[in-house]
Amino acid sequence: MKILVLGSRGMLGRSLVSRLPGFANTSFPLIKVIAAHYEHVDITQGSNTARFITQTMPDVIVNCAAFTNVDACETQISEAFAVNATGAKNIALAGKETGSKIIHISTDYVFDGTKNQSYAETDRPNPVSIYGKSKYEGELAIQEISDLYAIIRTAWLYGQYKKNFVTTMLDLGKKNGFVSVVTDQFGSPTYTADLSYAIWNVISKDLQGIYHVANTGICSRYEWASKIFELTGDKVSVFPMKTVDYKRAATVPQNSSLSCLKYTMKSGHTMRPWQEALEEYLGTFHYPNAR
Template identity: 40%
Template sequence: MKVLVTGYTGQLGYDVVQRGLKNGLSIVGIGSKELDITNETEVHRYVKELNPDAIIHCAAYTAVDKAEDDKNKCWDINVEGTKHLANAASEIAAKFVYISTDYVFNGESEKPFKETDNVSPIGYYGLTKYEGEKIVKQLLDKCFIIRISWVFGLNGKNFVKTMLRLAETKNELSVVGDQIGSPTYTYDLAKLIIDMVQSDKYGVYHASNEGYCSWAEFAQEIFAQADANVKVKSITTEEYPTRAVRPKNSRMAKEKLSANGFTPLPKWQDALKHYLTELKHEVK
């Protein structure tokens, strides 16, 4: 099976390529230097020449706060870029995997969001990712839409790395405690994506590591596992204002994975333990 992966230079794209190679797939990972996904002509030419059996679209504009002011660029990448790739996939009858986000929800529910729940983004980034979802559904039958949250992996910046860096100079940190969700380890998610793309169980899925926590609880667990003596003070969203509004409830129901025969991701605490071990090896 020949697979094209966009966003290879990011956290998820990198791990998807590594997992695909490990599973014996013919896999090509590209970043923005290899292909400008906002250029329709370029996208169609590239995809037609490569002629993959599947496209896993991990590339995205993910600077959530910056997106509120840099709307044109965010739209071009997340909406137009997705449209070009989906159209190209349609022309060659390739499967398509679109990576979406918990930010498509408004975060106002008291329960975990199901795949079938109404979508109502409260920020521009979430809006563009939802527009991408709609385009993929309109253009393709053979598609997977995977909503993820709170991503961390080896190849790039993330919350875990930020906390570890701050722990070098701080002994107390204030972290938001009223936004609840699930961390997602790209190593675990990549396994699922590669399994999924080799199936024909198309549709919308929620995929993150098992269990829920607040950002403050996530930080506490990071410091506990890393043996860092840092006290975490839990604060409210209002005490830590950001340019973009964040959903307070980012919990997503993931029962559909098991119902369709896919293995749920490990507990987030176990994922974090594995990740911290990998980080140590990388440093050495």
């Protein structure tokens, strides 16, 4: 099997490329992983995308490429839609020609966050930010064009290789001795290592349709930050604040937690609790005071 990973220099893309060979086994051998980023293929250009995918002829295309700076999307609107929507459309068109299955990575931000329970795949998206709208348009393009696809919505990603919420908290805590974090945004922190395995599960078990995949459990960003410093043993004060007092360009969902029951039922795999995944990730930093 030949798997093409687009967006291979991103946080999830790099994790996936490094881990896919280790997931393969005798019952489902992995022939080749092709890592591609914007210097190899410009997914915003249809002809460029079609040529690259035709040349590589992958069995599976995992689209990790995205414009993920949520606040920047509010001012760089055309760029956001070019990557997140048109890019997805171009990949779907090219993949249909080569008979490739599309694994498209999407986001919890396709929802408005007003539901008082975790979102299921059957809930109607209603994005409230340019980022969310552009990602949802990409989802629609995949569904309209491709006959072979799985859309994976995930949430609050962190992992090696790129700056993320965890590293931001650690940096601010070290610099100031305190952090201020919102208490009224809720979701499920998701470790890229765990999501990478889930993506492999979707590929190897030939799952199709839309799936929510995140580490289990729900917390506020305030609770997430507090857990980070509890696990590292750093003496950092975590002060609560409200979203209304945190000035940012984009409107974000208040509750974007995802129900992953469908993925668990179809794959036979349950994502581990977010606290366990976070502890493992922090262990890679070699904190002397970590539990």
